[in-house]
Amino acid sequence: MHEETVYDALDHAHGGEGQWAFGTGFDDPLAGVDTTVPDGIDQADLGVYCLMLGDDALVLSQRLTEWITAAPELEEEVAIANIALDLLGQARLLLARAGSVGVLGRSRELAAASIPDEDALAYFRDPDEFRCTPLVEAASGDFGRTMVRLLAASSLRLALFQRLRGSRDPVLAAIAAKGVHELTYHRDHAARWVLRLGDGTQQSARRAQDGADAVWPLLAEVFTPTEVELRLAAADVAVDPATTREEVQAVLTHVLERATLRVPGWPADAPPRGREGHHGPELTGVLAELQGLAREHPAATW
Template sequence: MSGDNIFTGLAEEHDGDARWAFGTGFTEALAGVDTTLPEGVDGEELARYCQMLGDDALVQAQRLSQWVTDAPELEEEVALANIALDLLGQARLLLARAGQADGTGRDEDDFAYRRDAAQFRNVRLTAAPRGDFARAITTLLVLSGWRLSLMSRLRESRDPVLAAIAAKAVNELAYHREYAVSWALRLGDGTEYSHERMAEAVAHVWPATGELFATHPVEARMAELGVGVDPATVAGEVHDVLAQVLTTATLGEPGPFPEPAVAGRKGDHGPELAPLLEEMQQVAREHPEASW
């Protein structure tokens, strides 16, 4: 390593790209994967489907990042930050595919920073107010299990890009769920106080779970074409896992998921999404021509 200091030296190792500090690897997100649209698949609909999955990951990553400097222990700050980064990486790939599939050529920055809340298609639970640590763990437990079931099936997608993204995401999401399970057990079967807080968290999060299994028309069509997954088909699997975890954590057998109803997928969000996006988009909107 050469250079006047460690930072210039690291930049040299990354072919002079000083952005190395913002992440690893600035190659084309879809490099090496066949990006041809599958036969019979409408590019705009595939883009909308990728946007749904990408928005889920992006918004959840932003919410989780709020735990940095605020988690119970430094180790948990690092763990939650890494989970957020995994989700951010998934969002980048999915949103890049969306911009490619619909022919607009938009990149992930366009999707992330140049849309208002009503244009996002994430499920509401990804943007739910942060709450306490028990609520964060419960939300992560539900979302990671749900997303893991979806991505496991998406590995067989007829779209080679979605299949590749899903293959990478499965390993990450398995860790996310494992992390959430370990904390759910520790809190639920811990002290009287931690058990109480975890029970309150489950009671708070559970009413929002029905939406995860509501099928938007785009999801239904992508599933029929062998490209996407109908979320309704994973409800039983996800419930079985959650029931096992919550019962083991002495939190009792959960009831059925609430009646599914599409909301966030059609742009119907709660009031918490707009300020979350405002925080995420502030720099990009104030300095639209900036580069780094």
């Protein structure tokens, strides 16, 4: 049966839950969750790990908002905005968890202004204090590259969150349980666009292939664990990203082949420089847009 709008189609596809993007509800995903850090978990490591996951979501969310008023279709603009909001919600929860265990501390000025931990970490850190990967901080490029990057990022994040549902940290487990539903939609939405572009016109296929060729080198760091990730994985708190490699590569290969696109060569593993705070000018630019208003008016409320 023909669906009248994309909203009807997505609602039916997900069981008629009354919402077409999973992150639009107002339920508190941490309601009833014990936020006490379990014994034996290093709080400093936990805080840094939450920054890694939170920064990836925050920066990718900001990149996606660059498409607002510029997407190829009005309904796609709404879809991208909702995906960005999902990621922003994940970032907020993860940065709040990082703040709750004391990561990076708080300046007197921020404390005096009663700025929440997640806002302080989002708006008042410098680029070298961010722990995101090159995959999310790179410029968006055209729509084809944006969808390929979203496919890669959501496939990786979904594989991580599926495993994090069993984390010994109850907060991480709760965030992951909610995030799995959101990320499943993100991945499927991006995959549909890659299929549509790759198996479309000559121009759309060329631009989708150019997007894949540009995104694949950005995967060099994503499967390389940091010492923090290895320690927390050994304690059943975090996930060693290397354990997701086979799954993620299989998903990306399958989608590109179905889209009649050439799968680029997989890059050799590189040290996780982004996770350790080493970034290029692209992150500086996106953070300037993200943080500008808050830094100019740190005590502002609305």
